[in-house]
Amino acid sequence: MTALSLTINGRAIGPIEVRDDLSMNDFLREVLGMTGTKFGCGAAQCLSCAVIVDEDGASSTRPTCIAPAVDFNGLTIRTVEGHAAGGALTPLQVSFIEHFAFQCGYCTPGFLNEGQVFLERLARDPIPRAELERTITEALDGHLCRCSGYVKYHEAVRAVVLADAGRYLT
Numbered sequence: 001m002t003a004l005s006l007t008i009n010g011r012a013i014g015p016i017e018v019r020d021d022l023s024m025n026d027f028l029r030e031v032l033g034m035t036g037t038k039f040g041c042g043a044a045q046c047l048s049c050a051v052i053v054d055e056d057g058a059s060s061t062r063p064t065c066i067a068p069a070v071d072f073n074g075l076t077i078r079t080v081e082g083h084a085a086g087g088a089l090t091p092l093q094v095s096f097i098e099h100f101a102f103q104c105g106y107c108t109p110g111f112l113n114e115g116q117v118f119l120e121r122l123a124r125d126p127i128p129r130a131e132l133e134r135t136i137t138e139a140l141d142g143h144l145c146r147c148s149g150y151v152k153y154h155e156a157v158r159a160v161v162l163a164d165a166g167r168y169l170t
């Protein structure tokens with residue numbers, strides 16, 4: 001057993017005693033009741049279970065299905081539940097809806113987290129318009145959608161960038 005402490009969506013969690021073999025996905029869903037993070041393949045292949053990890057001034061996504069919860073000890077993470085502040089959807093969430101980017105929605109938390117990390121990266125380090133399509137494709141690569149919503153997700157992310165081009169593009 002390990003005493004697990006971390007920050008989730010700005011809230012300090014723990015210390016909570018957890019089994020060392022408890023996955024981060026089960027910790028979120030079963031221990032904390034945060035079911036926004038999904039469990040898909042269970043083999044680090046689909047990224048439907050990915051959360052955002054904030055560290056060293058940058059952010060990245062990390063799957064939770066095969067990762068022990070104790071590996072997240074001391075980290076600061078964000079889940080899909082943390083995007084909308086005060087009930088107001090983020091521009092990316094609105095764009096997902098406007099573009100009908102999801103069908104069953106099972107992959108959506110992973111795409112949302114990845115898209116948010118992508119937008120924050122562009123805000124720090126804008127790119128030329130000519131590189132946008134390739135960069136979005138690369139950013140979303142690895143996320144699987146069994147409803148085949150790839151084009152819609154791509155278009156939704158692109159729309160957010162183009163709606164605030166002065167922020168995201170050089």
Ligand code: FES
Nearest residue numbers: 040041042047065
């Ligand atoms: S459920 Fe974790 S990568 Fe598929």
Ligand code: FES
Nearest residue numbers: 103107145146147
């Ligand atoms: S919307 Fe169903 S898996 Fe992506």
